[in-house]
Each structure stands twice: as C-alpha cells, then as structure tokens.
Amino acid sequence: MIIDCHTHVFSPDIIAGREEHLRREEWFAHLYGSTNARMASASELVAEMDRCDVDRSVVCGFAWNSFDLYVETNSYIADAVSRFPDRLIGFANVPPLHSGALAELERCLELGLTGIGELKPDGQGFELADEKGLAPLRAIAAEHDLPLLVHLSEPVGRLYPGKGGTSPRKGFEFAAGNPDLKLIYAHWGGGLPFYELMPDVRQSLAQVWYDCSAGPYLYRPDIYRVVIDIIGPGKILLGSDYPLISPERYLSELNEAGLPETERNAILGGNAAGLLGLNGS
Numbered sequence: 566m567i568i569d570c571h572t573h574v575f576s577p578d579i580i581a582g583r584e585e586h587l588r589r590e591e592w593f594a595h596l597y598g599s600t601n602a603r604m605a606s607a608s609e610l611v612a613e614m615d616r617c618d619v620d621r622s623v624v625c626g627f628a629w630n631s632f633d634l635y636v637e638t639n640s641y642i643a644d645a646v647s648r649f650p651d652r653l654i655g656f657a658n659v660p661p662l663h664s665g666a667l668a669e670l671e672r673c674l675e676l677g678l679t680g681i682g683e684l685k686p687d688g689q690g691f692e693l694a695d696e697k698g699l700a701p702l703r704a705i706a707a708e709h710d711l712p713l714l715v716h717l718s719e720p721v722g723r724l725y726p727g728k729g730g731t732s733p734r735k736g737f738e739f740a741a742g743n744p745d746l747k748l749i750y751a752h753w754g755g756g757l758p759f760y761e762l763m764p765d766v767r768q769s770l771a772q773v774w775y776d777c778s779a780g781p782y783l784y785r786p787d788i789y790r791v792v793i794d795i796i797g798p799g800k801i802l803l804g805s806d807y808p809l810i811s812p813e814r815y816l817s818e819l820n821e822a823g824l825p826e827t828e829r830n831a832i833l834g835g836n837a838a839g840l841l842g843l844n845g846s
Contacts, residue, residue, distance in 0.1 A: 567619045572808075610624065614652060636669060693715070717735075746772060
C-alpha cells in the first residue's frame, strides 16, 4: 500500500475565490501569489492518486487568517473523506491560539477527522515554545491519540515562499517536552534527523516521524539512504505536499535511491499504516 502522508486540498468555492483571498489573506498571498502555485480539489487529488498508483492520502487544509475559512476547509475535508472513505484520511487544521480553536477541533473529531495539521507557526502566528497557549490542543491530541503534522524548515540554504523560521531546534524542544504526542515533522524535519546521531537527541525524538515533502526541491535523492543509516527506515513517511509536487516525482526518486525492497516499502506506506492505524484496513 502506498500512502501519501502530506497533501493539501481546497474547496471549489475557495479555488474560485482565489483572487479575493490573495487580497485578504497574507499567508495565502505569500504562498499562492504566483500563478504557478497550483490549487487542487479533493476530486483532483484522487485523480492524481489514481494516475500515480497511490492508495491513500492524508489531506490537510491551509493556514488561513480568517477563522471562517478554517471552518469551511475542515468541513470540506470531512465531506471529501465521506465521499472517498477508502482513499482519503482527513486532518483538521485550527489556529492554536484562537478562542474558537478547541471547539472547532472537537467538531472536526465528530466529523471523523483523525489528525491535526499541517500546523504552520509562521502562518498561524504562534511558536512551538508557547507551552501555555498550546496546552489545550496538545491535551486533545494526546487524549485522542491524534498525529500532529507540523511544518519545519531547514535553517540554512536558499529562501523560498513558506520556508519560515520553525527550525530543527524548535522541533526538538517541542518533541522533548511532549513525549506523549505522535509528531509528524514535515519537509524532513528541517534536517532534524541528522541530529539523531546524538543518542540523547534520538531518545527525545522517539515519537517523531519525518515526511519527505519538498525533498526534491531541497535534497539529492540519496537523502533517503543517509537518513536511513542514521535513524533506520521506520520513521520516514512518503509526503508529496501535492499539488506542490506530484507523488510521481517521489516514487521516481525512491527508485533512483536504490533502496532494498523492505526499506522502500516501509517508506511508501508501511510506516504510515502503523502510525495511522491502517494495518487492519
């Protein structure tokens, strides 16, 4: 089974209102101001999954300024999961410090969403170090055993829209302070796996998985081999960040990496199936 653990969808209404959102939404304009930045509906995602032989995908929303757009997007994702129950896994997104965040998250759980994310501290106006502010969200995630997908960025290298300042250090400190959470750190955790060469760091990151989203923009294909040699194959997840990049490109790079079949299968879906509780499905 091939599982893409990091995709984004937008409702048709939001896609149709793109120009209006570019005027009103600062973070959206930052990421989608270019006409080359694609948006996709749930139906378009499933069509791309069919084309690339992807079995399941985790679908996420966006880091809006308007709380109403979170509600609209979460409802759309829940509806998409109901329409494609064997293909899509819905994550809820809320701005953690908003007064309505917890009620919205509880609503999303009632609608059948089974994770949280992708949280983007830069786009949502919070810091992972805000222990008091994030405490209610962390409590719900721990109580319901919800995976928490967080955007991390490498602290060096070129700048690009959406890179942000949530560094490996911030991700490490958050994981170390919340050992009861299942954390998925996007974009190779901004390079955090390399620090797992340090035994104490590795111990603190026992409940952290890394998705490879945006990897083709950032690293050579041999990053798979390098990271496996450091942490083993069991904590790496396929994540495309579709529609930013098609999952097809990741499948090609995994072939290019020349991994043994057991390691490749773990990354393609085995690890995600265990994390998301899909082994019986």
